Amino acid sequence: MTIPYHLTKTEKESQLLAKLNDLTKWHIENSPEYKAMLEKSSAKEVANCLEEVPHLPVQLFKLMDLKSIPQENVVKVLTSSGTTGQQVSKIYLDKDTSVTQTKTLVEVMKPILGNKRLPMIILDTKSVLKDRKSFSARGAGILGFSNFGRKHFYALNDDMTLDVEGLQSYLKEYAGQRILLFGFTFMIWQYIYKESLKQEIKLDFGDSILIHGGGWKKLKDEAVDTQEFNQLLHQQLGIREIHNYYGMVEQVGSIFVECSHGYLHTPSYADVIIRNPITFEPVPFGEQGLIQVLSELPKSYPGHSLLTEDLGTILGEDDCSCGWKGKYFNVAGRIPKAELRGCSDTFQGGGVG
Structure with missing residues (x-):
């Protein structure tokens, strides 16, 4: 493949x-x-x-x-994102399926990201990954995409506040280099874009490429479509290239990327x-x-x-x-x-x- x-x-x-x-x-x-x-x-x-x-x-x-x-072959259980009280999907992975999904994700993203691992900012909090055997959709996404990056930096603190100081020093350190950004659409909108506006922080992610997916429903409630999302993120955060993807935890690894x-x-x-x-x-x-x-x-x-x-x-x-x-x-x-x-x-x- x-x-x-x-x-x-x-x-x-x-x-x-x-x-x-x-x-x-x-x-x-x-x-x-x-x-x-x-x-x-x-x-x-x-x-x-x-x-x-x-x-x-x-x-x-x-x-x-x-x-x-068989149950003894289960190495990972993925769960869909759902609000408290909602039933979540449970997806059982063995080693082979898990490895195949990771490899395939790499192949699918190659035409966009190339072969080189880029400095990577994850527009989320590290606490999503606390349980290594059971992952939410967000955790599974972060884990899958972190394979494309190096020197990973998490832009949000555990309390979902923006780590402005850490972010600015990371951008300074990798100034002039292409940076990979990854996150979930609504999280980026809510905790990165809106927060930077509220706090009047002007960030410039420079020669960056953002891969994002999920959570469009909440943005539709705010009447934000893809074009507007891309435009506002470029204006406020200086993000140069943006690719949305469609995927779900029930078919993790099978993602459909925007050309x-x-x-x-x-x-x-x-x-x-x-x-x-x-x-x-x-x-x-x-x-x-x-x-x-x-x-x-x-x-x-x-x-x-x-x-x-x-x-x-x-x-x-x-x-x-x-x-x-x-x-x-x-x-x-x-x-x-x-x-x-x-x-x-x-x-x-x-x-x-």
Whole structure:
């Protein structure tokens, strides 16, 4: 897996379909819950096309412990971010799946970040990483992306206040060098951007590249879109290059990164399908619907084909002006809860798409 955006539609579909069919078979043999769900549904065990690969609703990981490995092989448990009292997804990783996900993340980011580790500022607090065996979505993201950096500096103190002094001396030390910034969209907005405005701190991150994802819903409430976010961060913090990504803890490692033209792309090992929220039938390009994510990475748990709660639109395939192959798409945000009830009813008693 060297160049993640080079396969055309035909090449990619045949390779990915074979791998996804192998995974379906593996999970049937190794996860009794997954097998039972497939037996109760009309899903095909061997799909003839990507649209036929059986999919689980992502909410199931909040309701059940789904894994395809013995408990003694679990090396890491990832949890989705949720507010207090909310159920969180639990994702069980063995060593192989964990290593594969880390390696794949490196390949996917190479076209943007290159091969060299850059000085890195993590726009978060170090306390997110306190438990090394159980990680939140934020912790998993930080851990995954910290592989691209060196001399890591955490911009927030444990109480979520901005470490202005530390930040300024770090920027001074690496002045003139390219710096990698990583964080979660809402955290950056709330604790870095807004705080620097409030305290009237003018920071210049110089020749920096920011990779960020997650938490757009809270920004939509403040009527901030991608363009405005990028523009304001450039004005206030001097950040030169910004790439958003779409991903979730239920398919960690399978991330869809924004190209130089601002579109999210599917790499060769993963794909997206957009489905009608009522009928679950695939919709044509240009039409908005529920995002289904496919990935050849999840082997320790049946997460290779998931129907998310997010709405998105595929804009095209193999013809983005950035030069990357694969489908390119955008995400409009989460489906309203009222509409979602209909989806969860469909899956009562373990139904599968």
